[in-house]
Amino acid sequence: MNTTTAQIFWWVALPYFALGVFVVGHVWRWRYDQFGWTSRSTQLQERRRLKWGAPLFHYGTFAAIAGHVIGVLIPQSWTKAIGIPESGYRWFSAAAGTVAAVLVIGGIVILATRRLFVPRVRATTAPIDYVALTLLLIIVFTGIAPTIGINLLGGGYDYRTSVAPWFRGLFSGSPDVQAIAHAPVIYQVHATAAWLIWAIWPFSRLVHAWSYPVWYLWRPYIVFRSRVASHPNEPGTGGRKWRKIGVPY
Amino acid sequence: MRVMANVAMVMNLDKCIGCHTCSVTCKQVWTNRPGTEYVYFNNVETKPGVGYPRRYEDQEQWRGGWALDKKGRLQLKAGGRLRKLLTIFYNPDLPTIDDYGDPWTYDYQTVIDAPLGTPNPSAHSISALTGRDMTVQWGSNFDDDLAGAPRHAAGDPNLSGLEERVRMEFEQVFMFYLPRICEHCLNPSCVASCPSGAMYKRSEDGIVLVDQDRCRGWRMCVSGCPYKKVYFNHRTGKAEKCTFCFPRIEAGQPTVCSETCVGRLRYLGLFLYDADKVLDAAATPDEQGLYEAQLGVFLDPEDPEVRAAAAADGIPHDWIEAARRSPVYQLAVRHRVALPLHPEYRTLPMVWYIPPLSPVADVVNATGYDADRPDDVFATIDSLRIPVEYLANLFTAGDPAPIRRVLRKLAAVRAIQRAGQLGLDLDEDLPASVGASDEELDDLYRLLAIAKYEERYVIPPAHAEEAGRLMGQHEQLFCSLDTDGGPGMGGHGISSYRPTGTPGSPQTFEAEDGRTRFNLLGWSGKGQAPGLFPDRGAVSAHDPAEGGLA
Numbered sequence: 001m002n003t004t005t006a007q008i009f010w011w012v013a014l015p016y017f018a019l020g021v022f023v024v025g026h027v028w029r030w031r032y033d034q035f036g037w038t039s040r041s042t043q044l045q046e047r048r049r050l051k052w053g054a055p056l057f058h059y060g061t062f063a064a065i066a067g068h069v070i071g072v073l074i075p076q077s078w079t080k081a082i083g084i085p086e087s088g089y090r091w092f093s094a095a096a097g098t099v100a101a102v103l104v105i106g107g108i109v110i111l112a113t114r115r116l117f118v119p120r121v122r123a124t125t126a127p128i129d130y131v132a133l134t135l136l137l138i139i140v141f142t143g144i145a146p147t148i149g150i151n152l153l154g155g156g157y158d159y160r161t162s163v164a165p166w167f168r169g170l171f172s173g174s175p176d177v178q179a180i181a182h183a184p185v186i187y188q189v190h191a192t193a194a195w196l197i198w199a200i201w202p203f204s205r206l207v208h209a210w211s212y213p214v215w216y217l218w219r220p221y222i223v224f225r226s227r228v229a230s231h232p233n234e235p236g237t238g239g240r241k242w243r244k245i246g247v248p249y
Numbered sequence: 250m251r252v253m254a255n256v257a258m259v260m261n262l263d264k265c266i267g268c269h270t271c272s273v274t275c276k277q278v279w280t281n282r283p284g285t286e287y288v289y290f291n292n293v294e295t296k297p298g299v300g301y302p303r304r305y306e307d308q309e310q311w312r313g314g315w316a317l318d319k320k321g322r323l324q325l326k327a328g329g330r331l332r333k334l335l336t337i338f339y340n341p342d343l344p345t346i347d348d349y350g351d352p353w354t355y356d357y358q359t360v361i362d363a364p365l366g367t368p369n370p371s372a373h374s375i376s377a378l379t380g381r382d383m384t385v386q387w388g389s390n391f392d393d394d395l396a397g398a399p400r401h402a403a404g405d406p407n408l409s410g411l412e413e414r415v416r417m418e419f420e421q422v423f424m425f426y427l428p429r430i431c432e433h434c435l436n437p438s439c440v441a442s443c444p445s446g447a448m449y450k451r452s453e454d455g456i457v458l459v460d461q462d463r464c465r466g467w468r469m470c471v472s473g474c475p476y477k478k479v480y481f482n483h484r485t486g487k488a489e490k491c492t493f494c495f496p497r498i499e500a501g502q503p504t505v506c507s508e509t510c511v512g513r514l515r516y517l518g519l520f521l522y523d524a525d526k527v528l529d530a531a532a533t534p535d536e537q538g539l540y541e542a543q544l545g546v547f548l549d550p551e552d553p554e555v556r557a558a559a560a561a562d563g564i565p566h567d568w569i570e571a572a573r574r575s576p577v578y579q580l581a582v583r584h585r586v587a588l589p590l591h592p593e594y595r596t597l598p599m600v601w602y603i604p605p606l607s608p609v610a611d612v613v614n615a616t617g618y619d620a621d622r623p624d625d626v627f628a629t630i631d632s633l634r635i636p637v638e639y640l641a642n643l644f645t646a647g648d649p650a651p652i653r654r655v656l657r658k659l660a661a662v663r664a665i666q667r668a669g670q671l672g673l674d675l676d677e678d679l680p681a682s683v684g685a686s687d688e689e690l691d692d693l694y695r696l697l698a699i700a701k702y703e704e705r706y707v708i709p710p711a712h713a714e715e716a717g718r719l720m721g722q723h724e725q726l727f728c729s730l731d732t733d734g735g736p737g738m739g740g741h742g743i744s745s746y747r748p749t750g751t752p753g754s755p756q757t758f759e760a761e762d763g764r765t766r767f768n769l770l771g772w773s774g775k776g777q778a779p780g781l782f783p784d785r786g787a788v789s790a791h792d793p794a795e796g797g798l799a
């Protein structure tokens with residue numbers, strides 16, 4: 001079967017473009033916008049919903065990421081080689097996936113409601129946050145629907161022989177476009193939204209993910225620093241080459 | 250022995266009139282910008298009262314500061330590192346904006362635009378968080394001057410254990426003001442709580458700061474500080490705190506709150522301390538021993554050995570000399586009249602307080618005695634449980650003995666001066682009865698009552714040979730504090746260097762004289778250079794003096 005230009009664009013060009021933006025965007029933002037690099041927590045404004053939403057969402061996401069690593073990055077042949085039968089794997093992935101799905105969905109519903117309907121939180125929301133939130137919602141729902149609807153309750157769909165090889169192929173330089181192009185639409189939407197979120201990641205508050213401060217575990221408690229001169233800002237820039245703070249208010 | 254220097258402050262509470270000038274000037278300089286409406290690096294609380302944020306002193310609720318674990322080791326009260334990382338998504342100990350008070354402004358335009366007429370227009374309160382109408386419920390100083398005391402004052406954590414008696418003896422009501430800034434602690438729990446390592450203590454002068462570029466908004470410092478002196482900027486998503494006005498201190502000037510204090514009750518100076526003893530002192534088993542333990546950490550700058558060690562540890566000569574003249578050292582160590590605020594938080598705070606005699610005098614007056622007669626005052630100090638116990642809960646982890654000792658000393662100073670002025674007879678044993686000599690009490694009187702600017706503020710400037718390193722900051726064309734979301738006031742001087750025009754187009758900025766100038770830095774040499782040369786018409790319209798030059 002011939003690969004069309006649209007398919008090339010959609011399943012090869014777009015992912016590489018997103019990856020490029022992801023990498024370059026991060027380097028650029030890290031260098032020019034340390035000040036804007038923050039989780040932008042709104043716990044000060046609202047804590048009751050955050051108390052449930054934030055841990056559910058974050059821990060659920062960690063579980064989901066772990067699931068993707070197992071399901072997408074590790075080839076089927078490897079799990080077979082160490083003697084995990086396909087049915088066993090399927091059962092495990094559907095069950096664990098469902099648990100993660102419930103956590104994530106509970107979390108994101110609480111967080112999204114909070115962001116959209118609590119005026120104090122909504123006021124801190126920039127346009128890029130809405131874009132990120134929309135993409136996240138699409139990713140979560142299109143990710144969870146097949147996990148529960150197809151793999152847990154339905155007949156099951158073996159994404160490990162279609163979506164996964166294409167994804168790994170992107171990194172080895174030979175993406176299997178046909179495999180993804182013939183996967184169910186819901187997987188396609190999921191993958192596309194995922195690439196898009198990679199592309200906007202460096203420009204949104206999602207960058208805080210890379211700052212999870214594990215080194216705190218080893219650091220001495222009290223930090224001393226000497227007074228040092230910092231480089232002067234270029235006049236007229238305020239040192240910041242990024243969007244202004246607090247504009248959406 | 251590892252000698253380090255720390256700038257410190259002492260406040261004489263008897264002189265505070267609760268005018269809030271310090272809070273206002275501090276706010277104008279540091280937190281007069283969106284996102285920090287509710288932030289008071291300096292605030293003044295009425296005591297008894299709940300404080301700001303509400304009931305911040307109740308560490309069973311907020312879990313700030315340090316505590317000893319079962320084995321007697323020093324631990325953050327809110328839990329160890331792992332617990333911090335696991336609760337990073339939702340910090341269970343963080344106050345919400347309602348504990349501070351939703352910051353608000355008023356819809357003044359309605360009043361201004363109101364047509365002439367009989368009904369008085371009224372301005373709605375508008376939340377600074379949402380821009381919507383709101384009902385004001387709570388804010389800083391809602392219980393100022395004991396306003397609403399029957400309802401609020403009982404919430405003061407320092408009254409725990411005293412509540413029953415205070416309610417019964419409400420005719421013996423007392424009141425004083427407690428101005429608070431960050432304590433710039435020797436063992437800062439805010440720094441220890443910051444998972445990013447963005448907070449630090451400066452090794453030269455001990456000032457505790459937040460690196461705005463490295464803060465990631467994990468807000469552990471806000472809950473980690475038992476004094477609640479780290480605030481979360483709700484627009485930038487970064488923590489901010491009292492800076493001890495470091496740009497002024499580096500230049501040898503007092504902090505803004507000290508400079509503008511109406512009561513002239515603030516003293517600034519250096520402490521030399523032994524950094525090796527800090528952790529042991531903070532881990533003193535008995536809470537009531539923490540005051541003495543912290544005194545044990547300070548080093549005597551008159552001791553030649555200490556001076557030699559200080560020089561060996563790289564403390565410049567003029568700093569050592571300044572430490573010898575330090576008024577805070579005199580008040581805290583030599584005269585022992587200044588006490589730390591809540592030593593039981595184990596952070597070894599560096600802003601100390603001379604407890605007020607006025608609550609005692611109030612009670613003496615109320616009971617019909619003469620507050621100027623030392624005997625009456627002494628008897629009251631000795632017999633009174635409130636407010637002495639109340640002051641003890643604030644300054645000595647509940648031990649009334651140091652409070653009594655300090656109050657007696659202050660009363661003795663007054664009695665001696667009064668006797669001198671009025672030619673009264675004086676009990677010759679009076680100085681000895683408060684454990685001091687005549688000269689010491691005279692020195693103390695001078696320091697408390699008539700010390701001039703140079704004696705109240707002994708601040709050695711940041712070092713000349715370091716000026717080269719600091720040059721970058723000094724040579725900037727504009728204030729280094731003027732960053733986006735930073736503490737620039739946005740007045741003429743600072744806003745002059747704000748960029749104008751759209752991003753990407755040739756960079757211009759508005760200069761002091763109101764003219765638009767062109768920024769040659771970053772100009773490719775091609776295209777237009779608007780504002781590179783003055784526009785005659787515009788200049789003369791702006792400034793007649795300059796127009797004459799053209």
Ligand code: SF4
Nearest residue numbers: 431432433434439474
């Ligand atoms: S008082 Fe200041 S130095 Fe001490 S813990 Fe709080 S913020 Fe940190």
Ligand code: SF4
Nearest residue numbers: 265268269271510512
């Ligand atoms: S300016 Fe001085 S007298 Fe006035 S409230 Fe502040 S500390 Fe008290």
